[in-house]
Amino acid sequence: MEVHIFCALPSILSSALEAGVIRKARDSGALQVSVYDLHELSCDPHKKIDDSPYGGGPGMVLRVDVVAHALERVFGRDASALRQDFPVILLTPQGEKFTQEKARLFVREPCLCIICGRYEGTDDRVRQHIASIELSIGDYVLSGGELAAAVIVDAVARLLPGVLGNRDSLLEESFSNSILEYPQYTRPAEFRGWKVPEILLSGDHERIRTWRKNKAIERTMKNRPDLLR
16 A cells, blocks of 8 residues: 655654554555655745735645645646545545544555645645545644644554454454444553452453443443444
């Protein structure tokens, strides 16, 4: 799988892409990640990528010509045609919420293109004519899309075949079955008087499965009742 990330500050992504699951996926050949500095690919003679908004207002806006030119230099064809072949993701607070289900859909794609918003916003013509989907990782505002891009790449990378040692672990994770994951425990069995639930030490796997399912539903009801609905 190829992932192409276009952003203003590539250095923010460096550590995330060189560690953990993403590094393992890259080393195995299951994932290729390329990060592009919009300044370096800018069509502006001074390598600017933003400008003041038409109509006035605070802040600066990421330019549509800069984004289009950057994608066209990398992919070698019209930026507006790319979304016909693979997801072109614009990261913005106005986007749909990124979910585990979207990660499962993305992992089926041979390629993802991610455009990281920054400044006051992105010229809306990027959304209208270049991007195929707008995404947000939560109901809050970041300074830019670089950290959000790292989140999406990590969520997708761990679903790629062969990246995680035990594929069964994916089946029991939070959100995999529309509920949160059950509580987990390991050694020691008792610490400072805090004990592991006796049933997990019983060896009765059927009772353990039932306990875990009930605890998962209980946790979901408490923390994320919207998932049960």
